[in-house]
Amino acid sequence: xxxxxxxxxxxxxxxxxxxxxxxxxxxxxxxxxxxxxxxxxxxxxxxxxxxxxxxxxxxxxxxxxxxxxxxxxxxxxxxxxxxxxxxxxxxxxxxxxxxxxxxxxxxxxxxxxxxxxxxxxxxxxxxxxxxxxxxxxxxxxxxxxxxxxxxxxxxxxxxxxxxxxxxxxxxxxxxxxxxxxxxxxxxxxxxxxxxxxxxxxxxxxxxxxx
Ligand SMILES: O=C(O)c1ccccc1NCC(=O)[C@H](O)[C@H](O)COP(=O)(O)O
Numbered sequence: 609x610x611x612x613x614x615x616x617x618x619x620x621x622x623x624x625x626x627x628x629x630x631x632x633x634x635x636x637x638x639x640x641x642x643x644x645x646x647x648x649x650x651x652x653x654x655x656x657x658x659x660x661x662x663x664x665x666x667x668x669x670x671x672x673x674x675x676x677x678x679x680x681x682x683x684x685x686x687x688x689x690x691x692x693x694x695x696x697x698x699x700x701x702x703x704x705x706x707x708x709x710x711x712x713x714x715x716x717x718x719x720x721x722x723x724x725x726x727x728x729x730x731x732x733x734x735x736x737x738x739x740x741x742x743x744x745x746x747x748x749x750x751x752x753x754x755x756x757x758x759x760x761x762x763x764x765x766x767x768x769x770x771x772x773x774x775x776x777x778x779x780x781x782x783x784x785x786x787x788x789x790x791x792x793x794x795x796x797x798x799x800x801x802x803x804x805x806x807x808x809x810x811x812x813x814x815x816x817x818x
Contacts, residue, residue, distance in 0.1 A: 668681065714750045737766075
């Protein structure tokens with residue numbers, strides 16, 4: 609039986625990150641994309657990463673980050689996994705020799721099988737909604753019917769998930785993991801622990817044979 613893993617993205621302080629871990633998240637995401645309302649400075653990020661309990665992964669999220677900035681972050685923040693959410697090539701993703709996942713913004717006409725094949729060494733493919741407004745964290749959903757029945761990488765479903773739709777999402781898509789940001793916030797960049805708790809409880813009650 610597969611019970612989807614849960615990533616809560618866009619944490620910005622230690623207390624909230626620890627609370628999210630206690631509520632049952634498998635991973636938390638730290639956003640290193642300056643235009644985002646969820647952007648976290650290096651020192652705060654390092655403190656959050658160090659404060660997480662064992663078996664909760666710390667994921668660093670990058671959008672076409674300049675190399676020097678990326679190197680500075682990797683030197684100071686103990687990240688378990690890198691999430692590339694921009695137009696990074698497979699070579700750019702591999703360059704850091706760290707486990708990584710690749711995000712793709714799904715829209716009609718995109719060949720997801722071909723895309724996944726190019727990032728064959730990624731630990732997962734995070735499928736998010738395409739929006740012209742921002743590269744991610746928009747709270748927008750995409751048409752789950754655009755996903756192929758099988759992908760060569762573990763599928764992380766993202767984009768517009770919330771406590772009320774995650775059960776239906778898992779039933780339809782059968783993803784390895786689910787990822788959420790806006791759907792568990794009270795305002796952009798501010799997590800609502802009651803919504804986080806409801807999201808995690810709902811996601812954990814889902815399972816499917818895999
Ligand atoms: O969260 C952001 O602000 C963000 C900004 C730029 C690129 C990616 C970003 N977030 C990536 C995530 O993993 C989000 O959880 C994912 O896009 C889903 O967001 P949401 O639809 O708000 O749940």
